[in-house]
Amino acid sequence: MPDARSFTRLVTALPATVPFVAPEALERHRGEPLELRLGANENTFGPSPQALAAMRAELERSSWYGDPESYDLRNGLSQRLGVAMENIVVGAGIDDLLGLVVRAFLDVGECAVTSLGAYPTFNYHVAGFGARLEFVPYRDDRNDLEALAESARRHDARILYVSNPDNPTGSWHDAQAIAALLDALPEQTLLLLDEAYVEFAPTPPLPLDAEDPRVIRLRTFSKAYGMAGMRIGYAIAERSTIAAFEKIRLHFGVNRIAQSGALAALADRTFLQGVIEGVARGREEYAELASSLGIATLPSATNFVAFDFGTPERARAVADALLARRVFVRMPGVAPLNRLVRVTVGTPDERRRFARVLKAVTP
């Protein structure tokens, strides 16, 4: 009997796809645990001991809802970043905030522009809210800022989504280039700037001008701060944009322990600096390892390195061989990036183990 209760037209029409297969799913599928988890750019240096201590203490209050305003954290961010609290909203990670921005800005059928092969969760949300995507190919393994702006103009885009530093290439455009992109955008296009990896960037990002209505910056505690499992990130935007988010966001969506850990993590600059330096050393090690095996790598402004195996076939073979040895990495699915294998910078011990396995599987 067909059931009269029906999904929305939009949901009915959506394909059943999921942006990512998680390492846990790989483990279940393979029936054995992974040895090295280097595919999701989790920060294996972990959270700051101060953040861990704060979270441990806050567990005693886990029966209390978190503050829906994330007041203390927004206050801390405000002081750290020099923007007003009214310019900050906290969400359950950038994935959550991407959905919020898409929902707030894209009417059904409206257009968003992104690089072909860029972070797929943005695309997932655009499809999920019934808007449409225009793709611009990467150029020399970097976001092609001029072509992205041109596409935004041509397609009357409401959002241009750019990750900078970029995922999955690791590439970086400096502040001047992003400022030029902003100036090149048509008036109706919002720049959604995903800065998940910004703490690892080699030069300062575009200065924060929180009252600039042309751009929303997304940042997270998942990467440099090592708190991916806690699901907490934030957006910086002009205050009327934040006020619009307040009308639709999930007010009790952020975990109380995460709020407390993020605030403590923010204060521990020494630990953060150590992570950044440790990751920089790791990137160099990966480049040397690759070079010693005759493999190219892309320059990286993130906590991962894209190893360039030249062809999709070779990249696939290496990724499969790594997984067979219980090493989880990721391979971008779309040409021309599908000749890359993206490897998270692990701890020194993890890097030694990765080097051993990579040497063993590289022909």
Add this chain to the structure above:
Amino acid sequence: MPDARSFTRLVTALPATVPFVAPEALERHRGEPLELRLGANENTFGPSPQALAAMRAELERSSWYGDPESYDLRNGLSQRLGVAMENIVVGAGIDDLLGLVVRAFLDVGECAVTSLGAYPTFNYHVAGFGARLEFVPYRDDRNDLEALAESARRHDARILYVSNPDNPTGSWHDAQAIAALLDALPEQTLLLLDEAYVEFAPTPPLPLDAEDPRVIRLRTFSKAYGMAGMRIGYAIAERSTIAAFEKIRLHFGVNRIAQSGALAALADRTFLQGVIEGVARGREEYAELASSLGIATLPSATNFVAFDFGTPERARAVADALLARRVFVRMPGVAPLNRLVRVTVGTPDERRRFARVLKAVTP
């Protein structure tokens, strides 16, 4: 200069309202901490020690994303509840799941029915997705199931939202009454059954028939399990409904520590039973306290008791006087429920302190 970047028509039209003022906001507004936090039905008995231990241990892996499938927890729930894993989705609390259901089932302009003065976050999501609400008054301080079904028929509703046990009245309809409601619903109406407080109910709920497409059950670790701050709950529904949720839900929205705590909490039946018994004693104490002061109370199937002050003026005066003595409680905003003051059952010590303050402020 007017900015050409524009919010969706829907977001532009939405009012700037927030379902709840949080206790933290009250503290900031008043400039002093609260003494007793009895307004959000948090479980002050706390989470199970086993859940706390599991969460403490899992903090060591907080740099790892949670499993987007919440596989282990769904597996545990499946075994506990006797429904298939394919009938379960895990979300960041019932608030999150309410949004998911509304988004999946309500096209713009479609109708949902709810009791007037019921849990407002459902209404928030319905408005947020551009659907419309029809309200049915409470009858004798209970959900009026017949009138709700009649309203669903009259307004061609796609969703009927009922909390059972109910918030804010604490009332309960037994399994037979809910079965009759299901049979009375028109074919196109889905029953969204919010069972946040079901563990406290005096009689068994409607048996789970996960393949019944007419109903979605929502449950949480926020109430009986004492983990409100962790933001984790689940929905039980027919598998094609769960599959539809998979197309739009935030796959990485649930905190890793919460997943691990929920699984451990589920296993600790002894602690849960103790909480349920402790809460039952507390409800009796509240009823006796009220009676000794000449105040009526409503029967409760939850972890709170609605004190009935007869008039909105008297209820408001008492709620204000309690707050002046730093006791946080809630008063439903809508007549005829606005003669009630809703007080969470606290620990024995909290109840003693509450009794002292209530006696002092009751004329």
